[in-house]
Amino acid sequence: MAPPIPVGLGMGNALFFVVAISAALYLAYRWALPKPIPGVPYDESARNNILGNLPELVTMLRDTGKTRPFFIRHPQRHQSALTQVWMRPLQKPSLILADFRESQDILLRRTREFDRGTWNTDAFNGVVPNHHISMPSADPRFKGNRELVRDLMTPNFLHEVSVPQIYAKTMALVDLWSLKAELGEGRPFNARRDIFDAAIDIINAAAFGLDDDQSTVKNQLDHLLSKPELRPTPNADGSVMFPELPTLPTIVAIEEIGNHLGEQFKSPFPRLSHRFQMWKSPTLAKSVARKDEFLRDEINKAVVRLRKGESGTRSAMDHILQREMNAAEKAGREPVFHSHRIHDELFGYIVAGHDTSSTALAWMVKNIADHPEAQTKLRSALRAAYSDAYAKGEQPSVVELWKTQVPYLDAVLEESLRCNGPIPVTLREALVNTEVLGHKIPKGTKIFMVSEGPGYQSPPIPVLESARSPSSRDKNLYGSWDPSDMHLFNPERWLKTDEKGNVVYDAQSGPIMAFSLGPRGCFGRRLAYLEVRIVLALLVWNFEFHKLSDGLSSRDSYDSITTNPHRCYVSLTKVT
Numbered sequence: 120m121a122p123p124i125p126v127g128l129g130m131g132n133a134l135f136f137v138v139a140i141s142a143a144l145y146l147a148y149r150w151a152l153p154k155p156i157p158g159v160p161y162d163e164s165a166r167n168n169i170l171g172n173l174p175e176l177v178t179m180l181r182d183t184g185k186t187r188p189f190f191i192r193h194p195q196r197h198q199s200a201l202t203q204v205w206m207r208p209l210q211k212p213s214l215i216l217a218d219f220r221e222s223q224d225i226l227l228r229r230t231r232e233f234d235r236g237t238w239n240t241d242a243f244n245g246v247v248p249n250h251h252i253s254m255p256s257a258d259p260r261f262k263g264n265r266e267l268v269r270d271l272m273t274p275n276f277l278h279e280v281s282v283p284q285i286y287a288k289t290m291a292l293v294d295l296w297s298l299k300a301e302l303g304e305g306r307p308f309n310a311r312r313d314i315f316d317a318a319i320d321i322i323n324a325a326a327f328g329l330d331d332d333q334s335t336v337k338n339q340l341d342h343l344l345s346k347p348e349l350r351p352t353p354n355a356d357g358s359v360m361f362p363e364l365p366t367l368p369t370i371v372a373i374e375e376i377g378n379h380l381g382e383q384f385k386s387p388f389p390r391l392s393h394r395f396q397m398w399k400s401p402t403l404a405k406s407v408a409r410k411d412e413f414l415r416d417e418i419n420k421a422v423v424r425l426r427k428g429e430s431g432t433r434s435a436m437d438h439i440l441q442r443e444m445n446a447a448e449k450a451g452r453e454p455v456f457h458s459h460r461i462h463d464e465l466f467g468y469i470v471a472g473h474d475t476s477s478t479a480l481a482w483m484v485k486n487i488a489d490h491p492e493a494q495t496k497l498r499s500a501l502r503a504a505y506s507d508a509y510a511k512g513e514q515p516s517v518v519e520l521w522k523t524q525v526p527y528l529d530a531v532l533e534e535s536l537r538c539n540g541p542i543p544v545t546l547r548e549a550l551v552n553t554e555v556l557g558h559k560i561p562k563g564t565k566i567f568m569v570s571e572g573p574g575y576q577s578p579p580i581p582v583l584e585s586a587r588s589p590s591s592r593d594k595n596l597y598g599s600w601d602p603s604d605m606h607l608f609n610p611e612r613w614l615k616t617d618e619k620g621n622v623v624y625d626a627q628s629g630p631i632m633a634f635s636l637g638p639r640g641c642f643g644r645r646l647a648y649l650e651v652r653i654v655l656a657l658l659v660w661n662f663e664f665h666k667l668s669d670g671l672s673s674r675d676s677y678d679s680i681t682t683n684p685h686r687c688y689v690s691l692t693k694v695t
């Protein structure tokens with residue numbers, strides 16, 4: 120028989136275990152608590168919570184559908200241009216930088232110390248893993264991918280191939296809105312879908328040279344024209360609603376994938392979240408398959424066309440395929456048209472180019488309706504610049520639109536981007552141990568650079584000159600905004616008089632980062648400017664945008680890939 124266990128020893132053991140486990144748990148809790156970077160302000164509540172700032176972000180997302188305002192308010196909360204937050208449990212702190220000069224310096228000059236952050240690359244990785252947007256700059260594939268698409272943003276390519284496509288698709292929107300203005304007798308209607316569709320027609324046409332039967336706006340127009348008896352339905356808020364054709368399956372797929380990407384930006388674990396959504400949502404998986412099929416079909420059609428030597432280059436796709444044909448011929452191999460790289464670079468062009476431009480245009484339309492004086496001035500500037508077309512009662516031609524400088528047009532669109540930039544936060548990650556505003560930060564630290572709030576639309580938070588990095592001292596390439604009016608929409612701030620007495624547009628009048636800066640800034644910036652310039656010019660040339668009631672002109676927004684207006688209504692009168 121086994122001897123009885125002495126009671127005193129059993130109690131002692133149990134007590135020892137309880138104390139040891141409690142101590143271990145306490146030590147684990149202390150270890151898991153966020154560790155701040157010395158001297159950089161943070162929220163005490165986040166510092167004492169193993170989840171850091173995550174609970175606040177989750178609450179904000181649940182209540183408002185947004186997370187970006189958190190990044191913009193945090194520096195204001197602490198009145199510090201540099202603050203720190205914890206976005207995930209057990210993670211090093213991330214920094215928020217609300218200072219244009221230091222951001223500009225990091226993006227433009229400190230590219231050996233900072234690169235595109237993994238959160239951003241991870242967000243795109245699920246859908247377009249072989250597009251350069253999903254790659255750090257040191258990825259061995261990055262250079263080759265950029266080389267493949269290099270020519271798409273050259274002035275020659277843009278003017279010869281992309282601009283005619285943009286012009287044609289914008290004129291379809293003008294025709295659709297002319298009909299809607301007439302049928303609705305000038306009453307407001309929701310313009311968000313039309314702008315979304317026009318932007319997708321434009322980017323699809325620039326990417327694939329798609330014909331009119333694939334144009335959503337043209338299809339809507341034909342649908343309305345085919346029913347002359349049709350009248351819009353009035354809504355209780357004074358607006359009217361037009362019947363809409365079901366969206367084409369490819370556009371539905373692009374839209375669903377775009378929305379899915381937008382959700383990844385809000386997730387603390389984008390890669391995991393992508394896999395989970397692909398498993399959970401049969402429609403998402405179907406949309407991804409539909410997108411692959413669409414790319415295969417378009418590439419196959421283009422290859423047949425190009426091999427026959429038909430009709431030259433009419434899209435970004437044609438150009439990429441022609442490059443592959445030439446490279447294969449030079450290397451004595453068969454061309455590979457259906458590589459992951461070509462598929463993803465093409466689809467990434469649409470994903471990166473559509474949502475951004477569509478959102479920028481939606482805010483522009485709202486801003487010109489909200490500021491009738493600026494709108495009238497812009498229309499006069501356009502009529503003076505395209506005086507022949509105005510005298511003949513015609514549309515300005517495609518050549519006039521890209522050749523003639525209209526400083527006030529550039530000023531209006533830049534002011535809209537300053538006030539309502541579609542992407543108000545840019546992310547970078549430290550590649551080495553380094554310093555920001557005098558604080559030592561370890562390799563791997565994420566840094567969120569905000570381009571809304573202090574320094575952009577409200578007075579900057581002061582920064583000691585001695586705290587700035589040596590490369591940023593005395594190297595501010597931009598002017599500064601008058602603190603008394605930087606919260607206002609005022610296109611004039613972008614204009615100056617040159618030495619010959621001409622009023623000119625100055626792109627460096629003051630802080631703006633709508634397209635980010637430096638080698639990993641927006642790849643499509645030139646195309647985007649051409650697009651918004653042509654669309655805005657043709658819309659203001661053709662329509663007067665009336666000011667709307669407070670409800671219809673609300674400036675509430677929601678976050679997706681971009682920060683979108685909840686409401687984008689227009690009330691139009693045809694003017695020419």
Ligand code: HEM
Pocket residue numbers: 235251252253467468469471472473475476479540541542545546632633634635636638639640641642643644646647651
């Ligand atoms: C008004 C329209 C647009 C805005 C406001 C915009 C803004 C931006 C911003 C803020 C970034 C992030 C840059 C960074 O992390 O530093 C970006 C990246 C990018 N944009 Fe745009 N964009 C616009 C239109 C376009 C268009 C039309 C295209 C192409 C067709 C495009 C292609 C890209 C690509 C490929 C990247 C990633 C570049 C890289 O990873 O190196 N964008 N854009």
